[in-house]
């Protein structure tokens with residue numbers, strides 16, 4: 001892929017370019033991500049008990065968030081990502097997890113109600129409201145019970161704000177509107193703050 005993809009109007013081409021470029025850095029920080037996500041997965045486990053559940057992790061990247069579900073005794077974990085380079089890294093880092101390449105807006109590989117939990121970690125803030133709506137609809141369709149977003153809540157650290165600017169993400173509107181967007185689609189929603197400006201949005205079908 002060339003640098004021109006960074007300026008593409010097609011957001012998926014841009015995401016593939018950006019995440020393909022930073023996949024080797026992500027590969028190096030994966031063990032730190034796995035460690036850093038511990039507090040948040042514990043909070044989730046306290047709410048919905050992960051043990052024995054089947055999990056689909058959308059925009060899985062290196063598979064760090066997916067790994068937390070496996071470590072919490074999920075029955076089965078599958079990670080899906082748009083970026084072929086991230087796909088290579090995730091398979092290398094976490095051989096016990098199943099991974100595939102796919103688009104969060106069209107999860108055609110998966111049938112309705114096929115996983116107990118469908119989750120996405122630091123993915124949904126990246127796209128504008130119309131695409132968020134498509135992603136949330138697909139997550140809801142594939143989920144039997146819960147849709148869980150692990151994402152920004154509250155004050156975003158300065159260095160992260162710079163990265164989000166470079167990524168052209170929609171994180172400010174995400175933080176402002178995501179609770180209403182979830183409430184419009186799900187019967188019950190919950191927001192739980194964790195650390196470093198992150199946390200959980202748990203929605204039940």
Ligand SMILES: C[S@@+](CC[C@H](N)C(=O)[O-])C[C@H]1O[C@@H](n2cnc3c(N)ncnc32)[C@H](O)[C@@H]1O
Nearest residue numbers: 015019059060061081082083086103104121122
């Ligand atoms: C910020 S990274 C987060 C990675 C991982 N979830 C984590 O928390 O460590 C965002 C990931 O979402 C993926 N992604 C972005 N748009 C996507 C889409 N439409 N479908 C699937 N994956 C997507 C990117 O390729 C990237 O790996």
